[in-house]
Amino acid sequence: MKRDWLPTITNPWALALLVTSLLILIQTSALPRQLDHWLLDKVMTTTPPSLSDKVAIVAIDELSLERIGRWPWPRNIHAELIRKLDQSGADTIVFDVLFPEPSPDDHQLAEAMRLHGNVILPIYVSSSLPDRPLREELPVPDLAGSAAALGHAHVELDDDGIARGLYLYNGLGKQLWPSLSLAAQGIGPKQDNSRPAPAFINVREDFRVVPLTGGAGSVPTYSYNQVLDQLAARQAFDGKVVFVGATAAGFGDVLPTPFSGLSRPMSGVEFHANAYSALQQDNLIRPVPNWFGFALAALTTLLLAIALPRMRPNQTLAACVATVIALMGLYGISFYSFDLWIPIANALLVPILAFPVSSGLRLAMTNRFLNRQLDALARRPQLPLPEASRRHPTQLLDHFRALFQPQGWLLQLGSETLTRHTLGPGDIPGDLVPGHWQHANRVSWIALRRGELMYTLGLMLPDDLSREAIQRYLRRLNLAETSRKHEASKPRENISERIERVRLATGRLDRMQQFIHRSFERMPDGVIVTDELGVIRFANGHIEEWFREPMPSLNGLPLTNLLEGHDPRETPPWYETVSETLTLQQSRTVDLQIRGKDFLIHFAPFALPDSDQHGIIANISDISELREQQRQHREAIDFISHDVRSPLVSQLALIEQLKRDPSHVDASTLEQLGKLARRSYHLAEEFVQLARAEQLTETRFYECEFLAITENARDSVSEQAAEKGIQLQLQGVEDLWLRGNAELLERAIINLVTNAVQYSPANTAVSIQAYRAGHEACLTIADEGSGIDPQELPFLFDRYRRQKQTELAGIHGTGLGLSFVKTVVEKHRGEISVSSTPGKGSTFTMRLPIADPLA
Missing domain, CATH: 3.30.565.10 (Histidine kinase-like ATPase, C-terminal domain)
Known part of the structure; x- marks a missing residue:
């Protein structure tokens, strides 16, 4: 078909402008950021990395609090822990416990730290009061001097409250402290002299996403009390970096993670242990700059704006899906191969927006084609069923007389009687409402207004069971005069006019299709329609009921397979009957048996007009009752020929015997004749009674x-x-x-x-x-x-x-x-x-x- 209505190319700037405008509008919501976080969480939780075998945790858990006492503990207990871990061969001990205030036991803890030589202590940037400036919470000087390094203990929470990463450096002013995981690798503070910064300004640099190895409890954890009570095995801590921190719920140091959210949060010390494991294996994920995500979205917009208008409509969706797959491939390669996190939410939204926008523009360009086709569509056939309310009362009376055979009628115009039988003007009720039937026993009345004239119509219906059914039918029949609806005023918008014309035309087509469909469904016979290969494309409800096959399985099933599966036969085989109907274009009628019931199936070929398509219409009639009647008829014939004839023949033989010798009439012979006559009478009586019962x-x-x-x-x-x-x-x-x-x-x-x-x-x-x-x-x-x-x-x-x-x-x-x-x-x-x-x-x-x- 000629497609002169399709343009060869669409202005790419229109598509690019619309998509960009929608994308900018979406930026006012949190959708892009939420989508980026969701993708990141799915990637991290689907393929989590393995945990380094150099990491372990000593947990300040509920059991330790119960055995050792309420927090805070004397610092000589922490000193004892360091000695125990030193004896177990721990390489580095990282405390996620703040020591900002002096204690009498500080010298013991400091001495244990110096003896071990590689103990990391945390710092924390906070404000003591809401209106006070930020300050660094450092360990007391004795402890800070004995520590091998200091690191900040901050974990970053994203907008949705989920902990996904941390800043490698954090501090006030120009001195930036490394994170605990970075300090555990021997990296010290960094001086940032690139820009002036007041001492109370919190400065953070080098954000990294931490790929967690799993949910809470994925890092080997030992109870603080357990380590103190007995010297842990050397294989538990030998050569490892041991993180010491609180896991008890009462401390509040818990972080929702992508693995669990708020249902099973992770302790801060375990998050730092995960960060160290990823840092040691060089698995920390580095986010690309923000401008990269916007540049990727702009590039995607430009490519689709150029490509989509040149494609066929059925290729547009495939191109958008391919773009989404390509972006996801870029995302996965960057994440797994280069440890880069690219926020691609904006770029992913581009093909999602471009498809409906380009489709809308394409629909707008089909305007001329729609205009040319509407007139032809409006001229399609419709059901020629005139409304009963527009028929003249004399015509209505003729139809009622032919349909119901009333025993009397009356049609009156005003006070003038037009036609009557049995009924008269005096029988008309005085409270008739125009257009509404009024039934008084067997007589039904209605007043009909036709223009300025008022007619009165009465019917005397038969006095049997059909009267109630006829009266119910008359109540459903709308005979009230209805004025023709004025043609709707022409809409101002051209598109509205076309939509209204399409709605009217398609409404007529829908009514025609519904009429055809309901006609097939209400037919007393089963109907099957096949295509040119004998594959079922339509079947009405009788086929589903008789063959006990659900409608979805019937559609697409070869007709030969359906018949062969329920009534297999060799002569002639079903495939031969079906194929000859298609190839020879000749009708066939064959007997069919389904689950003990008898059917007659008639195959008729058909061809669609103005098309090369053809197929078969198979009409299946249930003749089980007819066959049963034939069987009963044969049984009745056998019964009459044997049971009824037998006593009659005997009577005739006795009568012939008496005729030959009338002098030998005795009582026994007469009794025998009586018995035979009574038997014949009883047979006839029972046969007649059975016939009466059946009727x-x-x-x-x-x-x-x-x-x-x-x-x-x-x-x-x-x-x-x-x-x-x-x-x-x-x-x-x-x-x-x-x-x-x-x-x-x-x-x-x-x-x-x-x-x-x-x-x-x-x-x-x-x-x-x-x-x-x-x-x-x-x-x-x-x-x-x-x-x-x-x-x-x-x-x-x-x-x-x-x-x-x-x-x-x-x-x-x-x-x-x-x-x-x-x-x-x-x-x-x-x-x-x-x-x-x-x-x-x-x-x-x-x-x-x-x-x-x-x-």
Whole structure:
């Protein structure tokens, strides 16, 4: 397609100016600094360096405070510690403990320090009062003179309160003290004569990031009390630099670090030990000057401003992502290879800002293309469904008569009757609200305003269950006249006008797509649409339900694999059917079985208009019910051809015999003819009753009392039971009202009681119990007969099914009685079950919902 709407190049200065302006605006927040700190923390905690084996800590911990006493301790205790460490071979002892005030035991501590010869003491720059100038907290002169070196104990906290580094030199005026870690390496104070500085000004130089080896406790630590109580092993301190300081929580000398934040802060002495370890291994990280980060951001801005406008839209994001990756690569190489920390937050923000800015500029340049396409988009098809509120009342009445077949109607204009049947002007209610239906039993009225005219429309609906549904439908139907919305005034802004036109056009397209999608979903058949390779691209809900495949797995699945996985076949194979549909462009119809259900799948090729794309639409119909009806039809034919014909043929044979010799008509022959006739009648009666039960609907239901129905059924079978000496024992005193068909329910109970009498030995009892259980009316019929074979129980209610045991015993049935009972119970939304023990009898239980469960 011709892309004359895309410019060959965009002005790079517009992009550079916008990105730079946004970047300057971001500098007013803490975002760049927070991002730099976050990156630094991630790098340091992901790959921490190893700890030098020359570092150890003697901790003034809680145990030492408990054993030695409250702080401060006598300085002879520190002298004893130095002697112990000297005996253990410690090379350097670094105290992170201030000694600013004299003590009686200073001479002992000084003597121990001189004997060891390499003890480092701290200094601290602070102010005694908030309004007083800064001063240096130095050790007392005796101790300072005995120390091998002095170093400052300051650790720098960043803006977020996290300790990440320290200044190698810190002091007042021109003399700068080295850090404790630097002093431990024998480096002394530095005189800074490069600039004049008053003696009360705190001067700091050479900031370094300390790469910690881990969280708190990563440096080997020994309790102060433990070292005093026993001479530590030489391997613990031999040749090492030993840092002595407080780790007890009560001292408050704790520092949040990138490893832990405030959850597990690190003691100051351990931070200095980490600093010494990094200094000894030349791992201290040096930050680059601030101007370098801004220069890198400016260079990144310039490169992207030149490159992005020349790229295709789909390449812009890749270029921005590549820029971010390149900056992160520069960051990692500088950090790991050269021990440099480059604040790249501003440079990283440049591609993040450049992508939406360049996209916005590119969208602005598509203006002409959008203008040319809007008219074509607005002319796309829409659903031609006129509103019912704009139809004339005479037309509405014609539609209502065709749709609902009312038994009467009236249409009146003012006081003039236009058309009527059964209803008259005197039937019109006096309080009609225009546009709102008013229902009075079976008659519905509405007043319709059309311009300056007022119409009155009335319908007399059928007096059956459909009336309520029709009235609910009429209430949902909007027939009130609505004025056409005035065309919206043309927006002042050109872009607003285009957006509104796009919104209207896309709204029509969306409604069309939703209509098509809902139509597919509400179709009674399953629908599958494939592409030109037979891969499923759409399937409606029936496919997901029948195949039990989630919709995400259906999309992208070859149709052949779906069919082969649920109904594998060899002749013809599924791939052949699908491929011939695509290659020969011919429709196919094939049987399909899924989990015991029968389906018919019709393959139809299609081709998209104005495109080379084509595929298959597969329509899958559930024909399980049709196949079941066909099976029942075949069974009915077999039943009629065998069970019904057999007694008729016997009757005809006896009649022919009597016709040949009328003089030999005896009672036994007539009795035989009677039995055959009665058997034919019973067969026909049961067949008709089953058909009536299958056609039963709730429109033929009414209020009926279950106990009375049971009593009538018992009375109908009492004579047959008395012939065998069987007692029918009915138990039940509570009225159980149901909504159902009493005639068919009584017939079903008669069948159950008749079976119980027929299969029970003489002089036994059949128990009949009618009772209520929760929201159900229950009937239990128990006999003392021979019972039912457990293998036959699952098929007991199947039609035309006879028990082998009873057939062999000479009790011949039709196989329709229990099927009739089950059909009647299911039509009443109930359940029937049976329990049987061979040789002891059977119990049938019927459960039906009562009419008013709250009564």
